Amino acid sequence: MKKYSFHIGIDVSKLKLDINLLHGQTLSSEHLVIENTPKAIKAFVKRLMRQDTDGSQLLFCCENTGVYSNHLIHTLTELGLDLWVVDALEIKRSKGISRGKSDKADAKDIAFYSLRNIDKLKLVTLTDLDIQKLKLLHGEREKAMKSLLLMESSKESSRFISKEVFKEISAINDSLVNAIKRAIKKIEDKIRTIIKSNQELSRQQTLIRSVPGVGEKTSVYFIIATKGFTTFENWRKFACYSGVAPFEYSSGSSIKGRTKVNHLADKKMKSLLQMCAMKSITIDAQMREYYDRKKLEGKNGMLALNNVRCKLISRVFAVVKRGTPYVDTYAFAS
Structure with missing residues (x-):
C-alpha cells in the first residue's frame, strides 16, 4: 500500500476551494482558500512543488459534488497527480458525532478521512470524452422531459375552463411543447451519433440490447452509469449501486426484519430496470418461467420482479x- 507524505483535503464549492494540507507524519495542517478555476488550481500545485514536495507523495481528496468538481478533477488528472473522489455521505458518516459545520472544518475532515481510510483508496481516472458527452446530453434530456410533462399538463385545464379563456394560452403552450419535443429529438440524435462513432461504445450497446427486455435508453444509461463498464468489478456490485440487491436486517434475537433493498441507490437506473423487468417477463419465456418459479416459492410479485x-x-x-x-x-x- 502506497504511503503519502501529505493528504490534501479539498472542500469544493461553486466559487472557491477550501484546502487543508495535512502532514501525514506530524498531523500538522495548514488551511488556505483558492478560486475554483483551472488557473488557480495549477498555481496552487506549482507552489507546492516549489516547497521541495515530491508530487508522488501528494494525495488529493475531495467529495463528489458533481459539476463543481470538474475543474479540480480535470486539472489534477492532466498534471498526473493522485486524486481520490469520495461520496459525501461516506465522509459524513465517518466523522462520528460532530457539531457545527464550516468549509474549513469540512476540508480538514476530508484530509483526515484520506489518511485514516487509505486502505479504501481508489484513484480517479479521467472518464472517456464520449462518455462525458453522453452523461451531459442525458442530463439535458431528463430536464427537457420534465419540462415537457409540465407543459403538457396545461392541457388538462381545457376540460374545466371555457374555450374562450383557454385559447389565450393554447397557442403558446402548443409552440412550447413542439419546441421541447424538437429539442429532445435533437438530443437523442446526438446521443446516437456519439455511440455510433465510438466503436467500443457501439459494440457495448449492441451487446446490451441483445438481452431481451433491455431497450435503447436503458442501454445508454448502462454505459453512462458504468462509465463504459470500467467502474464495477462485477454485476453484484452494480446491483447494489442500482438499489436492487437485498440486504439482511437483523440484530441479536430480538430484531428479525425482512431482507430488503436499500434506498441508497441510483434511482434512475432502478426505475429503468423496473420497466425492463416488466417487459422481459412478457417477451422472454425463460424469464417468465423464472418469475413464476420465484412466486411459487412464496415470494410476492414485487420481490420476484426484483429477482428479475x-x-x-x-x-x-x-x-x-x-x-x-x-x-x-x-x-x-x-
Whole structure:
C-alpha cells in the first residue's frame, strides 16, 4: 500500500476551494482558500512543488459534488497527480458525532478521512470524452422531459375552463411543447451519433440490447452509469449501486426484519430496470418461467420482479464481458 507524505483535503464549492494540507507524519495542517478555476488550481500545485514536495507523495481528496468538481478533477488528472473522489455521505458518516459545520472544518475532515481510510483508496481516472458527452446530453434530456410533462399538463385545464379563456394560452403552450419535443429529438440524435462513432461504445450497446427486455435508453444509461463498464468489478456490485440487491436486517434475537433493498441507490437506473423487468417477463419465456418459479416459492410479485431485475443485470454484464450477444437457449431446446 502506497504511503503519502501529505493528504490534501479539498472542500469544493461553486466559487472557491477550501484546502487543508495535512502532514501525514506530524498531523500538522495548514488551511488556505483558492478560486475554483483551472488557473488557480495549477498555481496552487506549482507552489507546492516549489516547497521541495515530491508530487508522488501528494494525495488529493475531495467529495463528489458533481459539476463543481470538474475543474479540480480535470486539472489534477492532466498534471498526473493522485486524486481520490469520495461520496459525501461516506465522509459524513465517518466523522462520528460532530457539531457545527464550516468549509474549513469540512476540508480538514476530508484530509483526515484520506489518511485514516487509505486502505479504501481508489484513484480517479479521467472518464472517456464520449462518455462525458453522453452523461451531459442525458442530463439535458431528463430536464427537457420534465419540462415537457409540465407543459403538457396545461392541457388538462381545457376540460374545466371555457374555450374562450383557454385559447389565450393554447397557442403558446402548443409552440412550447413542439419546441421541447424538437429539442429532445435533437438530443437523442446526438446521443446516437456519439455511440455510433465510438466503436467500443457501439459494440457495448449492441451487446446490451441483445438481452431481451433491455431497450435503447436503458442501454445508454448502462454505459453512462458504468462509465463504459470500467467502474464495477462485477454485476453484484452494480446491483447494489442500482438499489436492487437485498440486504439482511437483523440484530441479536430480538430484531428479525425482512431482507430488503436499500434506498441508497441510483434511482434512475432502478426505475429503468423496473420497466425492463416488466417487459422481459412478457417477451422472454425463460424469464417468465423464472418469475413464476420465484412466486411459487412464496415470494410476492414485487420481490420476484426484483429477482428479475438482478438477473437482467447479470445477463448484461455477462454479454459485455464475454463479447458475444445473448443467446436464448430455450430456442434450441427440444
